[in-house]
Amino acid sequence: MAIVDSGSPPIGPDPTACTVMFGKSTYLGRSLVSALIKSGGWAVRVADTLPPPSLGPIQSDLAAYFHVDVADRSSLSSAVAGSAVVFLVDPLPPFPSPLVGGDFPRLHALAVVGAKNVVAACREAGVLRLVYTGSADVVFDGKNDIRDADESLPYPHRYEDPLNELRMQVEVLVLSANGKDGLLTCALRSGNIFGPGDPHLVPFLVQEARSKRAKFVIGSGKNMCDLxxxxxxxHANVSAEHALSVAPASVAGKPFFITNDKPVKLWEFISNILENLGYRRPSIHLPINLAMIVILLAKLAGDKLKVCRLSNSVFSPSTVYSLSCSRTFDCSKAKTLLGYSPIVSFQEGIELTVESFSQLAKGSGHALERDWTITSKADRMLGSGVVADILLWRDEKKTFALVLSSFVLFYWFFLSGRTFVTSGAKILMVICLSLFIQGILPTKMFGSNIEKIPPSCFEISESTMRDAFFALASLWNEGISTMKLLAQGDDWSIFFKAAGCLYLVKLLLHIPISVLVGLGLASLFTVFIVYEQCEEEVDDLKKAAVVGLEKLKEPLIARLPKFLINNS
Structure with missing residues (x-):
């Protein structure tokens, strides 16, 4: 590859010359440059902010490298001068990520200011066509699902991910430049790109799988997306350039969605990639609201304690929404006006991608997906009813209602500073007043029917009371049975269990009751769902603990006085 820093621009653009902006630093740019060179019909110029390559993957007499500064219009003019076509590739990171420090100003200068200067350089140099490849997420607000959207969908008023807002600004700049100084422009809104040698997606997934974070499925796992x-x-870039030259009236100044024309489940795609590389597919379903609560608490803890900074993109709200929302787009317009159609099928693309990352494969065999149709142990422990639905976060409305009411009661009784008697009396007063007002209200008011609370709501059936007493009697009998076994002195395991429980109670009595209740409430809404999702891991830990205690019991018994051992 020849390296060019400057030179006198030729008179008029060369119809076979093109410039690929960000053709070295971006995955799509490198792929586009390789395809243009391989076609043999283009004299390719690679313009990038990275320093000149010594030995790069692209080596050809048809390619020249320009080291540019996007803030310097003169260096851009040298790169595009003499080219009939400029392919501008989105230089922003492909994944949503929390921006810290000077990231946003730097990325804004790279993308928005850079695009503005590229457009100006193209107009000055007499470039005929400019094709910008951005992202379909320019119409994604970051929270709400998008299904089969076409190009008529407007930009959102607010973006959850600031990178998508920057992409929107670049797209507007490119499209608004159409027709000025003879420059024809169009914008390609690409779905999430994947392929062989991608330095972002597959390495990111493998890194998460190795760190055990890829076990989690954010949300239901049924969200669809266009990869x-x-x-x-x-191929879409080449088709767009050709359409701009032969049918500019129907293409110029317009955006086009580019997809594989086959929406897929995002988590099924992730699972296929990981499974084909030998890693366990994600199986632990994490509710979106629970994930957001964890992120919020982690952020608050990091801000307060100056630790646990959210440096990983997994722990950002924009990533959670991106991984849980459906985003599918209609590429019919690109197929009709650009003549675009996918030349590589989705399944073939996955196979080629996995094959190119064989060095990242895990040596073990493929893990099996957990069968979620089988009732979990946590579900059976909770009775597989309403309580299970609430504590396992299956009915999120009821769960959040119970969480809120529990927090209110916790504050009312423990954090307000009042005594239990005062707090209880005030609550009873509010309940009595509410019941009395509800009782004197008419059955119909302002055209709406008011349902009265039936007396049966305050009755407790005989069977319920009997079951409650039977439960208490069973607990009492179990306690008496345990005391009898202790009195016989034959079962050391019972002794150690009883002693351990009593010692634990002793330790807990030193902790304020408000702290114990708060921890109990927090555990109530987290322990069961964690156990359900990590059932195998928890059972393995429990087995390991039992084995460890069994090994520990023998030396403890050996240290006991001989007369106790002989008597037993």
Whole structure:
């Protein structure tokens, strides 16, 4: 590859010359440059902010490298001068991530200011066509699902991910420049790109799998998305350039969604990639609201304690929404006006991608997906009814209602500073007043029917009372039975269990009751769902603990006085 720093621009653009902006630093840019060189019909110029490559993957007499500064219009003018076409590739990171420090100003200068200067340089140099490849997420607000959207969908008023807002600004700049100084422009809104050698997606998934974080499925796991193979996006760029030259009236100044024309379940795609590389597919379903609560608490703890900074993109709200929302787009307009159609099928794309990352494969065999149709142990422990639905976060409305009411009661009785008697009396007073007001209200008011509380709501059936007494009697009998076994002195395991429980109670008595109740409430809404999702891991830990205690019991018994051992 020849390296060019400056030179006198030729008179008029060369119809076979093109410039790929960010053709070295971006995955799509490198793929586009390789395809253009391989076609043999283009004299390719690679313009990038990275320093000149010594030995890069692209080596050809048809390619020249320009080291540019996007803030310096003169260096950009040298790179695009003489080119008939400029392919501008989105330089922003492909994944949502928390921006810290000077990231946002730097990325804004790279993308928005850079695009503005690229457009100006193209107009000055007499470039005929400009094709910008951005992202379909320019119409994604970051929270709400998008299903089969076409190009008529407007930009959102607010973005959860600031990177998508920057992409929107670049797209507006490019499209608004259409027709000025003879420059024709269009924008390609690509779905999430994947393919062989992708330095972002697959390495990121493998890293998460190795760190055990890839066990979690955010949300239901049924959200659909449009992923697109990298060669198809390259083909879309070539098709768009051709359409701008032969039918500019129907293409110029317009955006086009580019997909593989086959929406898939995002988590099924992730699972296929990981499973084919030998890693366990994600199986632990984490509710979105619970994930957001964890992120919020972690952020608050990090801000207060100056630790646990959220440096990983997994722990950002934008990533959680991105992984749990459906985003599918209609590429019919691109197929009709650009002549685009996917040249590589989705399944073939996955196979080629996995094959290229064989070095990241795990040596073990494929893990099996957990069968979620089988009732979990946590569900059976909770009775597989309403209580299970609430504590396992299956009915999120009821769960949050119970969480809120529990917090209110916890504050009322423990954090308000009042005594239990005062707090209880005030609550009873409010209940009595509410019942009395509800009782004197008419059955119909302002055209709405008011349902009265039936007397049966305050009655307790005989069977319920009998079951309650039977439960208490069973607990009493179990306690008496345990005391009898202790009195016989034959079962050391019973002794150690009883002693351990009593010692634990002793330790707990030193902790304020408000702290114990608060921890109990927090555990109530977390322990069961964690056990359900990590059932195998918890059972393995329990077995290991039992084995460890059994090994510990023998030396403890050996240290006891001989007369106790002989008597037993």
């Amino acid at each position: 697109v193979y990298v060669e198809n996006v390259v």
